[in-house]
Amino acid sequence: MSLAASELILNPDGSIYHLNMQPEQLADTVILVGDPERVSKISCYFDRIDTEIRKREFVIHTGEMGGKRITVMSTGMGTDNIDIVINELDALVNIDLKTRTLKKELRSLKLLRIGTSGSLREDIPVGSLLMSRYSIGLEGLLGFYERPMSEKENVLAQKAQALLAGLDFGIRPEAVSCGTALLEQFRPAGFLEGITLTATGFYAPQNRELRAKNRMPALLSKFRALEFDGYKASNLEMETAGIYGLATALGHQALSLNAILANREAGIFHDQPKQLVKELIEKSLELI
Numbered sequence: 386m387s388l389a390a391s392e393l394i395l396n397p398d399g400s401i402y403h404l405n406m407q408p409e410q411l412a413d414t415v416i417l418v419g420d421p422e423r424v425s426k427i428s429c430y431f432d433r434i435d436t437e438i439r440k441r442e443f444v445i446h447t448g449e450m451g452g453k454r455i456t457v458m459s460t461g462m463g464t465d466n467i468d469i470v471i472n473e474l475d476a477l478v479n480i481d482l483k484t485r486t487l488k489k490e491l492r493s494l495k496l497l498r499i500g501t502s503g504s505l506r507e508d509i510p511v512g513s514l515l516m517s518r519y520s521i522g523l524e525g526l527l528g529f530y531e532r533p534m535s536e537k538e539n540v541l542a543q544k545a546q547a548l549l550a551g552l553d554f555g556i557r558p559e560a561v562s563c564g565t566a567l568l569e570q571f572r573p574a575g576f577l578e579g580i581t582l583t584a585t586g587f588y589a590p591q592n593r594e595l596r597a598k599n600r601m602p603a604l605l606s607k608f609r610a611l612e613f614d615g616y617k618a619s620n621l622e623m624e625t626a627g628i629y630g631l632a633t634a635l636g637h638q639a640l641s642l643n644a645i646l647a648n649r650e651a652g653i654f655h656d657q658p659k660q661l662v663k664e665l666i667e668k669s670l671e672l673i
């Protein structure tokens with residue numbers, strides 16, 4: 386069955402709608418970052434860049450590093466963008482864009498997020514580098530997708546749902562694991578490991594209050610109590626659960642690496658955030 390023009394949307398040059406990308410421009414290893422300016426901070430380590438695309442918040446560079454083909458791209462902020470990015474990356478490898486039909490042989494991408502994040506706990510100080518063993522989606526995207534769920538993911542989701550029971554929280558939390566093969570690949574870096582909460586925004590959804598009043602001031606303290614499978618709820622950001630969940634739904638491997646810029650329990654923000662992101666990039670590229 387061929388996908389309708391309204392579902393699989395292509396630009397006049399045949400590229401995929403939002404990313405403006407052609408299948409041959411995508412590598413099997415894809416680094417995802419939120420900030421468009423971070424893309425060149427990663428591709429500057431490539432030996433060669435053969436593709437550069439820019440559309441909206443999506444900046445995409447594909448090239449080679451040490452003989453390995455890599456794509457690095459920005460997603461912008463939030464899982465609404467992740468919905469677009471992961472579906473379109475998957476379409477580029479697993480749908481024949483000419484016939485608009487699903488390919489019989491599916492390709493699996495390695496998706497590595499290099500992002501910034503805030504720690505929930507005083508014992509994960511600013512300056513830490515952390516891998517997300519699990520992620521809990523507090524933003525609702527994964528409720529729209531069917532995906533295989535392990536027993537552990539079910540139990541973790543139930544624990545998160547129970548924690549929120551006393552709050553007027555309108556979104557059902559979802560739990561999802563990282564790609565464990567990628568986790569093993571990056572363990573030699575010695576990063577911390579934890580459970581990453583993915584929020585739908587930066588301020589009240591992450592328990593911040595400037596002038597707009599936060600209706601759920603107990604949110605962070607509830608999650609500080611969460612322990613599961615030897616891991617603690619560790620940090621907050623805005624993309625990881627969406628990446629993990631869609632990767633699982635579509636047969637890709639994903640891992641999220643976090644530079645901890647804020648400590649929410651101590652009320653501290655890193656004084657040299659760019660330096661920490663650079664350290665995370667360099668350590669990650671060594672193991673890619």
Ligand SMILES: O=P(O)(O)O[C@H]1O[C@H](CO)[C@@H](O)[C@H]1O
Pocket residue numbers: 418419420461462463499500501502587622623624
């Ligand atoms: O640094 P990036 O990758 O954008 O990630 C984090 O920073 C942004 C908020 O400042 C959100 O996107 C959050 O997930």
Ligand SMILES: O=c1cc[nH]c(=O)[nH]1
Pocket residue numbers: 501502503504587591621622623646647
């Ligand atoms: O606290 C933080 C820091 C970076 N990014 C987030 O989403 N939250």
